[in-house]
Amino acid sequence: MTQTLLVVVLFVGAMAMLPWLVRRLQQRQGAAGTAAAGASRVLSAVAVGPHQRVVTVEVGPEHARTLLVLGVTAQNVSCLHTMPVSSAQGSGSPVSAGDLPHQPSSFAQEIAAAVGGPGKTPHG
Structure with a gap:
């Protein structure tokens, strides 16, 4: 039961980090696209x-x-x-x-x- 609880906690933590990760990737791509927009x-x-x-x-x-x-x-x-x-x-x-x-x-x-x-x- 402890092993199942650990997997659930890790899954919920990963889901909570997903928006932060997506925002971070978009910021990196935005900085790279700025040179072309010039x-x-x-x-x-x-x-x-x-x-x-x-x-x-x-x-x-x-x-x-x-x-x-x-x-x-x-x-x-x-x-x-x-x-x-x-x-x-x-x-x-x-x-x-x-x-x-x-x-x-x-x-x-x-x-x-x-x-x-x-x-x-x-x-x-």
Whole structure:
């Protein structure tokens, strides 16, 4: 009976130590993953609605950086556009909004140009 009681006590002790062990392993993996996460950088985030954002992220190794424009909602993330950093800027330094190839002066002007010029509306 003493031997059975000892096995039960060891089993209960092992079960009590299990959450601590799992947390410890997760912390070690988190520290190892931090070095890889340094390869990406959020350059900008613009709210376009209560739960929607357009986020520009720079990813990839130093010699082949890529810009991703992502549409982010509570349910998913969609890639809207990709562009190599070298085509946006000659050096490997971060890209600012002024360095992007086509920079419309305002959203209203961009819509007007898409519709057919200033003063025209889509329905008339």
